[in-house]
Amino acid sequence: AAYIRSLSETWSTLVTPGKSMALLYFAGCQFVIKTLRSQESKFLKSIMFGYYKHMQNNPNSLLPRFYGHHCLTSLSNNKQIRFVVMNNVFQTDNIVKIKYDLKGSSYGREATEVERQRDDCIYKDNDF
Known part of the structure; x- marks a missing residue:
């Protein structure tokens, strides 16, 4: 329920300083939405089963938790936007x-x- 609720909230945007120039959208404080290039999306898909098993066996892992891996296609120009929804690792009471x-x-x-x-x-x- 929190996942769906957060996706319907107003998002703040940040362009990442990395080479990919991915967009980060913060949905509330709990979730981060990150755009992916096609190759990044394919790679993530290829490792997802191993990632899932790792997260099951290591519930305290510091790896980000992926909640969704999506692709939207524009009806007007057929352009695809790929993105993941993951936990916001900086949403913590600890001082980073x-x-x-x-x-x-x-x-x-x-x-x-x-x-x-x-x-x-x-x-x-x-x-x-």
């Missing part, structure tokens, strides 16, 4: 001091010196 954007890659995965000077720096894989 450092944030990481982990991709599982090492190539080009370090925050720059300029980024490190910022209070809101998001560190990357090689910074971990």
Whole structure:
């Protein structure tokens, strides 16, 4: 019920600073809606069974929880928009001091010196 209710609320939008330029929509405080490219959507679909089993066996996992994986097609131009609905990992009573954007890659995965000077720096894989 909370999932459906949140999707009908007003969303706030954020363009991600990453290379994909994905859009993030915050539906209330509990859920995040993230747009996906076609390849990202296909990859997510290919690992979903293993992800599901992992989440069943590891209920305290820090991985995001996916609640929906959707594709909408515009009737006017046949354009498709793919997106996932997941939990908002930053909706917590804990103080978040450092944030990481982990991709599982090492190539080009370090925050720059300029980024490190910022209070809101998001560190990357090689910074971990």
